[in-house]
Amino acid sequence: MPHSTPEQLALAALGEPLPDTDAAHLAGCAQCSAEVAALRRPVEVLAVPELAGTAPEVTPPPQVWTAIAAATGVSAVPPSSGAEVVPPSSGAEVVPLRPRRSRTRWLTIAAAVLVGGVVGGGAVALTRDEDGSGSVVATAALDPLPAEDASGRAEVRDVDGVRSLQVDLDAPSLPDGYYEVWLLQPDAVRMVPVGAVHRGDTVLPLPDGLDLGAYPLVDVSVEPMDGDPTHSGVSVARGSLQR
Amino acid sequence: MTALSRPHLPAMRPYGREVVREVAPVPAAGPSDAEIARRFCAGDEQALAEAYARWAGQVHGLAVRAFGPGPDAEDVTQQTFVAAWTGRAGYTPAAGPLPAWLVGICRHKIADTWAKMARQRRSAEAAAADARARPRAADADRVDDAVADRVLLLGELDRIGQPQRRIIELAFFADLTHSQIAARTGIPLGTVKSHIRRTLERLRDRLEVDGAALHP
């Protein structure tokens, strides 16, 4: 019997079943088998499950669009698909984030929410109490939001069941206004004010009973001295509390 | 707290959820996929946002499958859309729908990230080998070669014209048989078969010339 056609051998390399006569020939023909083996090499390289075209859809976290918008300079906003509004939680006192500046700005900061491994209810101590400053139960690296120049680190400490937030902030000095720290829910709509912070280290008490699992984001905002207790809408650094 | 009024304003919509494409594969409202693709190519910024709202879940799904949820997958998704936007002149409707093109870019970014991880692992191992004079495992070399070959062949795919490229992508990544490809694309069966043959030869040749596995 003659050799299989080049096209049939290519289909064999892709793993398609061959007509019986071709299959029988291939089993006994070293030349055709070698040809299939050579054509299989690119198939083995590329036709791997990790590159296959279908995977379960996963919604990227909001900071992905923020980064795309920043990299492309595009200020358009992905259209809404009618997401539901998270109801106010009971317990902790919360204030809605009220944008005092532009809506665009608000969308930028809201989109910059970081959702990482979230702190659960029963946070486990990361470090032992060595010097009386308590055990560190969670930490957050505070990363600058796009076009901002502030960063730092936040630690939740626990001394005998009383929690505090220690913030180490590296940020420009403000000619007027001040930095304030907030704990945000992942949607960045609900938040708890924690207090004003200086550049450098500041230790702030955390409200008793505040569920850090529900408010996992540490947000640093710039607040004007205008007597308005709500968030200015201008965040400069943010990070997700991790155990 | 009573002295300070807490103005009650309608809560802003949580932005992060808005990118979810719900259940229906074809959105009931809004511009068609083809319309978004056309405006995307024309540089309409809103079309980038709409493309993201519609297809980021698909792209990110691939990235998460490759790397698990987290920064690596997020970087891949981000790079995919940024590269698509800056390279939008390279898209033609003949290459298939815009989401398929985005997925093709995502594949590149996944392979590039694998390669970057392999480089980082190599340099970490080199540092450790300097300290401990331990030879590198042969397994690790094989993994690195596979990664390098993927980057090489994805690059070669980019140089293949249409419809050959679309045909081979459907065979490789959608696991379609040649007759399914013919049905999907409307290209005659014999033409599909000969394109598959020539494309496999071309990719094989590229591996033989530049492939990492044969040229360590």
Ligand SMILES: [Zn+2]
């Ligand atoms: Zn033969």
